[in-house]
Amino acid sequence: MVTRSRPISSEFLFLKTITLFVFWVLFSASFEWVHLGLGLIFSFAVAWLNSGHSPFVPRFRLWLRIFLYIPWLFYEIIRSSLHLSKLILHPALPIDPHLISVESKLHHHAAVVLLGNSITLTPGTITAEVDRNNLIVHAIDKVSGADIVSKQIELKIADIFKDEKPDL
Amino acid sequence: MNILAIIFMSAGLFFLVVAAIGVVRLPDVFSRSHAVSLTDSLGAFLMLIGVAFHEGLDTNTLKILVVLVLLYILNPVIAHATIRAALRSGLKPWKKENL
């Protein structure tokens, strides 16, 4: 039998079942009753088996803020991609790789995950090590490193998570 | 629609070629991973958006967008895992002065 570290939260179970079911419909792309019923049963079973692991249920407000954050991140990605392309195509290869140690003031697991993913997704900087709040970032030159040192991304993410309960 | 698809896919192909040049030219693992992340973030995005424009609006386009979101979530994780393994096993990053 399954041993659980946490009690089952019905909200988590419901949201996970709905998410898995949407993916099922998207991938099977058939609307017969047998397929829909099987999908519902299987997604409920998988959600029930997994419901002991993650306590984090994002609220609707948080999703909205993350969706508003994505266009800004995309603008950053395009800007730094053009910068990195210029560096690579330059005949003299003017790169200056260095490691930066950043201590963030985020007090949320999901916020640190979002920060690390954003840094890695932006070309020119990559997260090399994460230990609670402290990140070690490898930057390819001074201009890419300046974005990390000025803590632009971190302030945005702290703004997203300002209403959540800290759990780190 | 076809013109838009050709424009987007050409831009994506440009970034893929730049990333391949970077993978050959750059000096060590840490710098090369930047070039690979250039492919993942912008090259794949522009290519798949071009294909989605060519397909028009139907189920396949939705699935292409799902693959895109999947790439955007999974590729940073892979790059971070590789780089962390390289750093922890004692590989020193390339510096300008000890050339």
Next chain:
Amino acid sequence: MTTFFFFVLMSLGILIGVYLYRVLKGPTIFDRVLGLNGISTKAIISLIVIGVYFDRVDMFIDISTGYALINLVGALAVAKYLEEKGLP
């Protein structure tokens, strides 16, 4: 349009060859892992373009989704193993 897709497929093949150079040459094992990661991203893209080229996107898109997930598991396993073992 078919000609353009054929051109894209040819370019993707050449790019995979460039990455293969890095996989075969790479001084450390991490270079090889990184090259393989790049190759698999290009394989995902070229599977979708092949699907458009042969008018069977509905079949090839599922294959590419599965390929992306398998790529994640494989790369994570290799990275974890190398992290435990250290430089050979």
